[in-house]
Amino acid sequence: MNPRSRTCPMRAPLPAIAFAVLFALASAPAAAVEAFTADYAARYMGLQATGRMALEPAGGNRWKYSLEVSGAGARLEQNTVFEADGEQWRPVSSRDSQRGESGLAAMLVKPRTTTATYDWASGQATWDGDVKDDRRGPVRLQPGDVDGMLMNLALVRDFRAGKPLSYRLVEDGRARRQVFRPVGTESITVAGRTRTATKVAWKNDERSITAWIVDDLPVPARILQQRDGRDHIDLTLRSFD
Numbered sequence: 001m002n003p004r005s006r007t008c009p010m011r012a013p014l015p016a017i018a019f020a021v022l023f024a025l026a027s028a029p030a031a032a033v034e035a036f037t038a039d040y041a042a043r044y045m046g047l048q049a050t051g052r053m054a055l056e057p058a059g060g061n062r063w064k065y066s067l068e069v070s071g072a073g074a075r076l077e078q079n080t081v082f083e084a085d086g087e088q089w090r091p092v093s094s095r096d097s098q099r100g101e102s103g104l105a106a107m108l109v110k111p112r113t114t115t116a117t118y119d120w121a122s123g124q125a126t127w128d129g130d131v132k133d134d135r136r137g138p139v140r141l142q143p144g145d146v147d148g149m150l151m152n153l154a155l156v157r158d159f160r161a162g163k164p165l166s167y168r169l170v171e172d173g174r175a176r177r178q179v180f181r182p183v184g185t186e187s188i189t190v191a192g193r194t195r196t197a198t199k200v201a202w203k204n205d206e207r208s209i210t211a212w213i214v215d216d217l218p219v220p221a222r223i224l225q226q227r228d229g230r231d232h233i234d235l236t237l238r239s240f241d
């Protein structure tokens with residue numbers, strides 16, 4: 001997780017802007033998978049925190065992509081192991097845990113740990129841990145399926161390659177389509193430098209995800225997830241290596 005240093009933000013609204021205009025600005029070929037670490041300022045369920053994303057080799061053509069958010073007595077950890085074959089990425093397993101360890105967080109954050117297995121040989125995904133019986137699966141897998149963590153990486157990759165930002169998300173015992181649309185540009189400060197980011201967003205009646213994408217970064221410069229109109233997690237990139 002230590003390629004050459006670069007200085008340049010967890011997991012849940014829209015004027016119409018033509019895809020062609022913004023995607024033409026981001027038409028560079030998709031980059032190969034490279035290890036990195038990225039530090040974020042974070043707010044989790046209203047609590048001030050810090051976050052770190054990391055991508056590291058996991059043997060063969062597999063990679064481990066992880067996120068840790070901690071602060072104010074709360075801790076959130078997510079990771080996904082995925083296989084990368086050129087531009088074909090597919091999840092193999094994932095783990096998601098959250099807990100409130102002290103103070104207000106102990107009341108706000110319900111302890112929860114879940115694991116997912118994406119068995120491509122059988123073509124099924126299943127879930128274990130703190131999940132309801134009707135969310136344990138199996139769910140039939142299809143080529144191109146992603147989980148929530150892997151979607152973060154695929155979103156930036158596909159935007160930079162000028163591809164549609166449409167994903168079949170297989171998560172929490174179900175599969176659903178999420179299509180992100182450009183919603184404008186915005187200045188964002190990363191490591192003391194002001195950058196221009198393109199905002200892309202997806203929403204339904206309950207949740208929304210907005211990502212700020214900067215051309216030469218493989219991760220969003222900011223990710224905002226909202227639930228029922230309230231901020232759930234907000235990550236803003238501070239440094240990248």
